[in-house]
Amino acid sequence: MLKTILIASAALAALGVIAASMLALAARKFHVEVDPRVEAVASALPGANCGACGNPSCFAVAESIVGGTLPVTACTAGGKSVAEAIASLMGADSCDMVAVISARHCGGGTNAARVYAYAGVQSCNAVSKLAGGSLACSAGCFGYGDCVRACPFDALELDDRGLPVVDIPKCTGCGICVRECPRGQISLLELVPDCAPVVVRCNAHDKPKARKATCSMCCIACKKCEKECPEDAIHVVDLLAVVDYSKCTGCGTCVRVCPQNCIDVYASASTDADGTGNREVLVLTVGE
């Protein structure tokens, strides 16, 4: 019995030693020089291999960053601090990351006309499949709150008009509500920069007259905002006011001049970037 144990241990130990020495030899003989930056970038990454960025491992991300196929901001989970560390390793001075949040482009709610009374499953996705939905407006919010139920961060709730309201500090910009919304693809819900000062509460491109008949809150493409904006940041495109957030300074002129009250003050400057923590989600540009 003892003899068997000894032989077994010895045999396994011998196998182990042989394998180990073979590997040690191979490690030296088949050594491949790697770019030292890969190691450096890999150690700057969180190393959790969480897969949030869509790559198999942090090391693979490091290789792609050094190889130039991924931007220095590739790490979704690491956020701004990691991106800055990698940017300095890669020789880029700074990196601009812009966080995004969800915004609703509709102010209709109870002000919007319905074409039929819906009494089925209380779900936007369900009602949208019945003759295009109960709303007279072809682009407005149904208000059954599919986005509210889908939000994993409790950042949405329905207000008294039946419209989802974004709790900006809670919103991470994950975009799940946009995917869940049956009209997300036509940008009823849309991701905007988290410092977006104003939001146009309309999403329809129908003729203004027809639109006004279906909803008392809609954009009527009067171009008052476009004319009054001191920064040239809002334009009526395809019969709908659209804000260019790269130019908008948040002066609030458009909000004041809109005859339909269709432009709302949105995220104020105080809620952006650092105040809200881990929100650096969407990658925009890398400074040289």
Add this chain to the structure above:
Amino acid sequence: MMPISHFLLLFVGAALINNILLTRFIGLCPFFGISNNMGTALGMSAAVVFVMMMASTTTWLVWKFLLFPLQLGEFLYIPAFILIIAALVQFVEMYVKKYSPALYRAMGIYLPLITTNCAVLAAATEVAKPGFFKMAMPYGYTLGEALVYALGVSVGFGFALLTFTALRERLDIAPVPRFLKGSPMSFITAGLLSLAYVGLAGWFGL
């Protein structure tokens, strides 16, 4: 000298009739894990064929010249084979990285992944240990038989994986009811696919 039909039967038996994924349910993690994309499935299949052949040859030699003569095979085969396969895969990975970077990029991530894949261990054990599986010869395999058997198992693995991947790629764009989308549909598909393979059971007495 064995007739060629003997090797042919061995191959068909290992690849189709006793398919390691669909009739014996060994190595199911990669079967579900990487069967959503034809490119990665092909890479994995190639890596499995490669590693299974190498691992089976090595375990056959270790059994024949170490474990069997010392009468350790009955209880030491799993740790010994795991050790061998792990070291071997590491070694092969280093070698491929040095001498064939293109091949390394193609199957780089899959090589370490299948280091301790149960399908590899199963095939390597079956060829080495007589009587471990019903297809084993009573006298144990010769080296030639072992190689053909390992090739059969790994080709069967690749064939089943690629079939399943093709099905899943089509299912992605098919109008599947929402509550079945994703994993549930994959499991149902795998079950039906398995049923088809089980239908081959008993052919040629294998």
